[in-house]
Amino acid sequence: MNNKSKRTLIIIVLAYVVVILLFFGSIFYVPAYYNGLQDSYLTDTQEQLDDAFETITDTQKLVAQFDQIIDEYPMELIVFKDGINIYNTMMPVNSAASIHESLDQRVSLSQGNGTFIKNGSTYEVWYNIYQVQVTAFLLNITTLQIILLGIATIILITAVFAFQRLMVQSMTTLKETIGKMEKYQLNEVINAQSDDVINSKIKYFAHGLRENISRTAQKEAELQQAAYINKEQFVNSQLIARAFIHEIKTPVYQMLLENETQLSHLNNNDERAREIAEYNVQHADNLLQSINEMLQVFTSNEQKMVLEKESVDLSKIVSEVRKTFAAQIRERKVLLEIEVPETLTIFSNKAMVKLLIHNILSNAIQYAIPETEIQVNLFLDEQNNAVFECVNTAAENNIARLQGDTEIQSFINKDNKYSSGNGIIMITSLAQTLEAHYQRDIAAEQVTTTIVFIGGDQHD
Numbered sequence: 001m002n003n004k005s006k007r008t009l010i011i012i013v014l015a016y017v018v019v020i021l022l023f024f025g026s027i028f029y030v031p032a033y034y035n036g037l038q039d040s041y042l043t044d045t046q047e048q049l050d051d052a053f054e055t056i057t058d059t060q061k062l063v064a065q066f067d068q069i070i071d072e073y074p075m076e077l078i079v080f081k082d083g084i085n086i087y088n089t090m091m092p093v094n095s096a097a098s099i100h101e102s103l104d105q106r107v108s109l110s111q112g113n114g115t116f117i118k119n120g121s122t123y124e125v126w127y128n129i130y131q132v133q134v135t136a137f138l139l140n141i142t143t144l145q146i147i148l149l150g151i152a153t154i155i156l157i158t159a160v161f162a163f164q165r166l167m168v169q170s171m172t173t174l175k176e177t178i179g180k181m182e183k184y185q186l187n188e189v190i191n192a193q194s195d196d197v198i199n200s201k202i203k204y205f206a207h208g209l210r211e212n213i214s215r216t217a218q219k220e221a222e223l224q225q226a227a228y229i230n231k232e233q234f235v236n237s238q239l240i241a242r243a244f245i246h247e248i249k250t251p252v253y254q255m256l257l258e259n260e261t262q263l264s265h266l267n268n269n270d271e272r273a274r275e276i277a278e279y280n281v282q283h284a285d286n287l288l289q290s291i292n293e294m295l296q297v298f299t300s301n302e303q304k305m306v307l308e309k310e311s312v313d314l315s316k317i318v319s320e321v322r323k324t325f326a327a328q329i330r331e332r333k334v335l336l337e338i339e340v341p342e343t344l345t346i347f348s349n350k351a352m353v354k355l356l357i358h359n360i361l362s363n364a365i366q367y368a369i370p371e372t373e374i375q376v377n378l379f380l381d382e383q384n385n386a387v388f389e390c391v392n393t394a395a396e397n398n399i400a401r402l403q404g405d406t407e408i409q410s411f412i413n414k415d416n417k418y419s420s421g422n423g424i425i426m427i428t429s430l431a432q433t434l435e436a437h438y439q440r441d442i443a444a445e446q447v448t449t450t451i452v453f454i455g456g457d458q459h460d
Contacts, residue, residue: 009166012159016152023148030141038131042110045073045129057119063087073129080124173199183400186210221429225355232351256284312350314357314378314386314453315340321357322376325365333370334392336361340378346386346453348434353453356430357388360449363424364390367398367447386456390449399442427451 052065059081066077066087079087113126173192177199180189189206192199259280266274318340329336346353364374377389394402402424424440427449431438437452 008162009159012155012162016155016159019148019152019155023145023152026141026144026148033141038109041073042129045069045075048073049077049125049127053116053118053123059086075130076128078126081121083122170198174202177202181206186213217425218429221425224426225352225429225433228355229351232354252284252287256281259284309347309349311345312348312353314344314346314353314388314456315342317350317354317357318376318378318388321354321361324358325361328365332365332368334365334368335373336365336376337373338376338378340376343457344378344380344386345457346455348453352430352434356427356434356436356451359426359430360388360390360451363427364392364447364449367394367402368392369395369445380456381452384456386453388451388453392447393445394447395445399445399447402440402442402447 048069052062052069056062056065062079063086066079069075070077070089076089077087078085078090108128109131110129111127113124115122115124117123177189177192180186181202186206186209189203190210192203259277263274263277263281266277318338322336322338325336361374361376368374372393374390374392377387377391379387379389381387428438431451435454437450439450439452441448441450
């Protein structure tokens with residue numbers, strides 16, 4: 001829920017509270033309001049009577065004014081002018097006591113009488129003002145209560161719908177976010193625009209998770225790359241060691257045996273021959289010791305391989321890497337078609353180039369649909385750059401996996417039988433290290449992986 005939504009809900013709640021307070025306040029205010037209404041009613045009636053006596057001298061007009069006052073203010077009125085009864089709303093009575101007895105005191109608000117002289121005439125007045133009609137009063141109060149309840153209901157319904165809308169929107173966004181998290185589409189979660197508190201927390205968590213996984217995957221890629229290089233170094237060292245063993249160690253050892261044999265059969269008097277034989281034996285021992293030391297250096301775990309660029313035949317590397325996947329190709333029931341020139345050379349690091357090609361083919365075989373074809377092309381583009389292109393078809397679940405965050409695949413995929421499971425990030429890292437351009441295009445079920453090496457020389 002964003003700040004704007006919070007403010008809206010707060011305003012709605014405050015408005016509802018104000019209306020409810022007005023509703024209950026009006027209930028508690030009823031007695032005071034009724035008393036005030038009666039006081040106002042009594043004052044207005046008396047003012048109307050006083051005004052009639054002050055402004056009207058004609059008896060007929062005065063009687064007509066009395067009729068209007070009584071129509072507006074329910075009351076009983078008896079007026080005598082010079083002893084003559086000019087106005088009477090009651091039955092004839094004999095005395096004030098009888099008048100008092102004839103009235104229902106429960107509905108009487110105020111009674112009064114008096115005598116005064118006006119324009120030479122003596123007026124005697126008696127009146128009884130009835131209480132304010134409760135029906136009209138209650139109608140006003142009830143109308144007010146109904147209006148307040150209606151406003152409160154509208155506010156409450158508005159608040160419910162607003163809250164429901166906000167919650168539904170928030171839950172919908174949360175559902176979509178969780179769905180993306182399940183697919184490890186962390187970039188979409190991080191880049192999503194949302195002011196919702198819950199989704200903001202998940203976005204922050206996804207960002208931290210993405211950073212940690214990225215660092216871990218990058219480190220793993222570097223370690224795997226180093227491990228592969230060390231493996232290549234070890235293999236090369238073994239080849240060198242075998243070469244030394246076959247080319248040097250065997251004849252040296254043979255020479256050592258021959259000199260030792262000659263030394264054992266020499267005459268003690270032949271000092272010169274003995275000296276030569278002993279020298280040859282010692283020299284052969286030194287050579288054997290040097291060979292063993294060299295082998296120890298080649299196989300030492302502390303030796304570091306210096307990566308140097310050289311002329312690399314991509315055609316040859318592709319053919320060599322293809323042979324390493326022969327068993328997997330048969331098991332996956334895929335056809336690997338390779339179209340390469342006789343030679344296509346680039347100036348790069350051979351070990352890394354071989355590792356890059358290995359990972360691309362490994363991914364292609366891993367994600368390819370059984371009984372489909374994997375097409376590998378190697379050629380020069382218009383800028384004389386060497387282009388390695390691998391095209392394969394992949395199932396829908398593998399397409400979704402490829403479109404997810406590449407750094408996570410090695411942690412969530414346990415079915416990588418032919419590679420480390422971290423091939424995609426390895427490809428990206430190796431391409432950057434080799435200063436090559438890496439691109440992966442996905443159209444329907446077809447996945448195209450392209451590596452462009454700067455500079456190339458082709459011979460058909």
